[in-house]
Amino acid sequence: MNLFTPLSWSDSGFILTGILNTVYISVVAIIVGSLLGLLVGFVRAESNKSINMLLGAFLDVLRSVPLIIQLILFTTFIGAMGYPLNPFAAGSIILSLYTMAFMSEVFRSGFDSVPTSTIKAARSLGLNYLQTVRYIRIPIGMRAVFPSWLGVALSVIKDSALVSVIGYMELLRTAEQLISRTQQPIMILIGVGLFYFMISYPLSRYGKYVERKMEI
């Protein structure tokens, strides 16, 4: 009797779920991480040294500890405290914070790139502080950092594969389970690789294109 059953059409639903789960968690992390990053980036661009140091230290930890360790630590911690979360929720929280750490740097440099003369010009037209932020600094600053933003977003999609470590059934974990059942690693892995590549490659090309256009 054969212990392994080959890949069949009936697996397509399973695979699709894996794909969708990867997309879900990536989208959540990119949106939440970008919003938090925008906020933190703005606070860092605006605030004095001591607040900056504190925030910087926190972000530093998020950037200097491997994502996989953060995921394990967080899940274990909330479990030990008696508030276990499902893998999607726990994964989303950590992946969003991790994304925020990188996005905040992106947005901070965006805010810093808006010349003070432009801000002064806006104020001289009668815009108040909040209006300057809303109509001048965010639009100009964000446009300048779009390629870097896209770069971080793409790396989040790739890093989302690591959420498999806490049991989230994203694409790569789905693939791993299919591999152990079918023993057809090459075909399955190449399919997975192609999926990531087809998302990441065109977008990274687009990012480079925008970057080149902005240089001129």
Add this chain to the structure above:
Amino acid sequence: MNNYEFHWNVVFDAFPQLLSGAFTTVHVSVLSMLVGIVIAVLLALGKLSNNKVFYHFANIWIEIARNTPALFLIYMAYFGLGAYGIHLSPYLAVFSALVFINAGYLAETFRGGFQSIPTTQYSAAKSLGMNNIKVYRYVILPQMFRRIYHPMTNQFVWSILMSSLGILVGMNELSGETQRLQSTSFRTLEFFMVAAAMYFVITKLVLFTSSLIAKKVFKGELS
């Protein structure tokens, strides 16, 4: 809320093993960086060359490295090659995946650094009577090196952090070692907290040393 009791003794007892795990982490990162640099130079030359075969080979390598997850490449090396009868040890699987990715990213860094030197610098150096080797040795490469230095440091830090994926193929680097130690003691939280702290320290040490070297080596500013 549960009262979790921290037990640190078992972690302190296991500290030598954790250190040896950390050593493996640094080991695999340094090696994958060195080999990656050598390949990256070749790939960058490929992308700058007019030879179509060489160019496309470099291009495909670079784009796969940049557009697929590290974990995917580790699985390819571990399970994928295994299907062809090439059974890599966990160390070799992680090492080859990191080399592959480092080479891809660094190739683009090198190419960018090379192209960022204005052609007028070549003319100026040549007008002083320098031959090609001297132009590169004294004028182009030193300027290029300072432009690629920080991206290279970042890539090295990335390698250290990403080698933690060894945990998923049973490698005995810091994460894998931590995983193994906690599974027999069930002090998961304590062990991984220490591991996190160790990664933080290693990363900070690398960045600190790197900026120290930069201050010593790179005086003056870029134009």
Add this chain to the structure above:
Amino acid sequence: MIEIKGVHKSFGDLEVLKGIDLNVNRGEVVSIIGASGSGKSTLLYCINAIEKINSGNIIVDGIDVHDKKTDINKLRQNLGMVFQQWNSFPHLTVLENAALAPQIVKGFSKEKAQEIATKELIHVGLGDKLHEYPTRMSGGQQQRLAIARALAMEPPYMLFDEVTSALDPELVGEVLDTLRLLRDDGMTMICVTHEIAFAKEVSDKVAFFHEGLIEEIGTPQQVLDNPQRERTQQFLSKVL
């Protein structure tokens, strides 16, 4: 002496030099004027073999610049060149910029190279900037550094390619003063320039380039004060 005979040069289909003949004797200062695109700068690049020529000859002290057998790196040591963009080496100090080529090209000891470099840097008025990095200096200072860097090779000839056109107006004077200094030293110079008044003051000969040919050549009095050709007159009326 630099002898230029029937030099043609094309970039693709575009012929930039259409047969240039020009002699520059030792000790002479020759200025080349003309509209942008007339081939003035290209000629300088050809003299220094940074650009190849299609036909004709350029002979420097009896050596054919574009002969394959010529050791061009050796020849370039005799032809100091200063560019429109100063092209200082940003990773080296002012002193290292000027001492680099004497040391690695001429093979002088570091001490000897720095001694020569220091002398030239003092000559152009940068004696107090030896250990600074050029990126912190003004364009005028960087351009004077470029001149000192070329002079440190002790070349008998100097080629200047619009050395003041990338400078802010208030910095032009200091660079022109440096060129006057070199003329007083008896340096042989070819200056491609837009500074007509300067050309008139320092030159022994002025050549007016028009569309790849020398339209008119002679003393500054002949070419600039009493131009014979209509195109020269038109050009001068526009720039003066």
